[in-house]
Amino acid sequence: MSRFVDRVTIHVSAGNGGHGCSSVHREKFKPLGGPDGGNGGNGGNVQLVVDPQVHTLLDFHFRPHARAGNGTPGQGDNRDGAMGEDLILKVPDGTVVLDADGTILADLVGAGTTFDAAEGGRGGLGNAKLASKARKAPGFALLGEEGQERDLVLELKSVADVGLVGFPSAGKSSLVSVLSAAKPKIADYPFTTLAPNLGVVQSAGDVFTIADVPGLIPGASTGRGLGLDFLRHLERCAVLAHVVDCATLESDRDPISDIAALEAELAAYQPALDADHGLGDLADRPRIIILNKIDVPEGAELADIVEPELAKYGWPIFRISAVSREGLRELTFALAKMVGEYRRAHPKAVARRAVIRPKAVDETGFTVTPDPNEPGGFIVRGTRPERWIAQTAFDNDEAVGYLADRLNRLGVEDALVKQGAQPGAPVTIGAVTFDWEPMTPMGDDVPVTGRGTDIRLDRSDRMGAEERKEQRRLRRAERHGELE
Numbered sequence: 001m002s003r004f005v006d007r008v009t010i011h012v013s014a015g016n017g018g019h020g021c022s023s024v025h026r027e028k029f030k031p032l033g034g035p036d037g038g039n040g041g042n043g044g045n046v047q048l049v050v051d052p053q054v055h056t057l058l059d060f061h062f063r064p065h066a067r068a069g070n071g072t073p074g075q076g077d078n079r080d081g082a083m084g085e086d087l088i089l090k091v092p093d094g095t096v097v098l099d100a101d102g103t104i105l106a107d108l109v110g111a112g113t114t115f116d117a118a119e120g121g122r123g124g125l126g127n128a129k130l131a132s133k134a135r136k137a138p139g140f141a142l143l144g145e146e147g148q149e150r151d152l153v154l155e156l157k158s159v160a161d162v163g164l165v166g167f168p169s170a171g172k173s174s175l176v177s178v179l180s181a182a183k184p185k186i187a188d189y190p191f192t193t194l195a196p197n198l199g200v201v202q203s204a205g206d207v208f209t210i211a212d213v214p215g216l217i218p219g220a221s222t223g224r225g226l227g228l229d230f231l232r233h234l235e236r237c238a239v240l241a242h243v244v245d246c247a248t249l250e251s252d253r254d255p256i257s258d259i260a261a262l263e264a265e266l267a268a269y270q271p272a273l274d275a276d277h278g279l280g281d282l283a284d285r286p287r288i289i290i291l292n293k294i295d296v297p298e299g300a301e302l303a304d305i306v307e308p309e310l311a312k313y314g315w316p317i318f319r320i321s322a323v324s325r326e327g328l329r330e331l332t333f334a335l336a337k338m339v340g341e342y343r344r345a346h347p348k349a350v351a352r353r354a355v356i357r358p359k360a361v362d363e364t365g366f367t368v369t370p371d372p373n374e375p376g377g378f379i380v381r382g383t384r385p386e387r388w389i390a391q392t393a394f395d396n397d398e399a400v401g402y403l404a405d406r407l408n409r410l411g412v413e414d415a416l417v418k419q420g421a422q423p424g425a426p427v428t429i430g431a432v433t434f435d436w437e438p439m440t441p442m443g444d445d446v447p448v449t450g451r452g453t454d455i456r457l458d459r460s461d462r463m464g465a466e467e468r469k470e471q472r473r474l475r476r477a478e479r480h481g482e483l484e
Helices: 058-062 172-179 227-234 255-268 297-313 328-345 383-390 397-410 412-418 459-479
Strands: 007-013 046-050 065-067 087-091 095-098 104-108 114-118 149-156 162-165 197-203 206-212 239-245 287-292 317-319 366-370 378-382 426-429 432-435
Touching: 007 058, 007 114, 046 095, 046 104, 065 087, 104 114, 114 149, 162 172, 162 227, 172 197, 172 206, 172 287, 172 328, 197 328, 206 328, 239 255, 239 328, 255 297, 287 297, 287 328, 297 317, 317 328, 366 383, 366 412, 378 383, 378 412, 383 397, 383 426, 397 412
Parallel strands: 007 065, 046 087, 162 206, 162 239, 239 287, 287 317, 378 426
Antiparallel strands: 007 149, 046 114, 095 104, 095 149, 197 206, 366 378, 426 432
């Protein structure tokens, strides 16, 4: 038996970027072939795409984890790695995407609408791309970035023109079955319908969709019963139709109190979508009252009694029977007219034109703030510094020196000096914390050493140079008689 699932939590993981390759071209009679390491391939993205053939989130209920393909590493001879394969997840029309905190990220309405759920990591550059005047044959390459991982909540809100509301066993599913080709489950006991049923209705050339909202009861807007799970399916409806059971066997219920109770729940419910996504508050939607089951003698008598009282709402009232199909023709014409009028008065929002705002030339793209958990420490935040940290192989001194040069050119060291950082202060960038030491000189002023090494990070060489400098100073002082 098929199941209708309209809310799921999924865990999406984009692909990791491939590592760059550190390689030197070796060929007979070409002793100085130069670097030829290729770049790593980018990781695949995870995308959500609206597919008209998908009507439920059932697949995600059973398979909540989704992962795109990883990029492959680069290779020698300037061969770049392959890009990871994107993962396309098909979702129903009307799917709303939320993050773990409940913030709406996207409202997917319309076939082909897409949303980038997770972005793949960038592939690392090979040493062929890192060669420069200062580093003619780099002995390192950049690592690939990890793909983005996110927990997302998917909620399905039916895209229906007419929403049928009413107490259990009011005849909503029966009405959908006779107005359209839908075949919902129908029985004579409460709460038969556990999922909204959607049907397509044709009337004199007009086509509109109709959906029943199961089992609304007093307290539904505060989460009682299954109310909140189904109230959201009314957010996109252009017309709300109260289906009233005129032949109810419950002594404590009557059509007047039923409508009053449901109106109170609709007024208390606040749609999560804003004006750009939905159609405004439910209180503003056109209403219609449908007095059902007039084929039963008691139902017809009760309809005669309550119709004058219900007229005070000012809404159209129709007496019908889903069993004998009495009054369905007039009801269908009226619904088609109301839907058309509402759609003309509330046209769909036109997509906004994209506005490009270039960043200022002097915008650094990072911030330096004191670390509240580390006295004298600092935290550097920014897309580029954090990406560079993730791409650096810290077991390679030359790669670390290259990172230091990049951070210096970006202005990180100057910002740390302005913040009062002292040599040896703990500085955190991304997931890495290190003791800060001003890296001077930098770039072209650094003497070239062996591949994979950097003289600024070789503590023994640096201490030896300082000792030799001190010895030379002492010898000069001794020759000039400056020492006792």
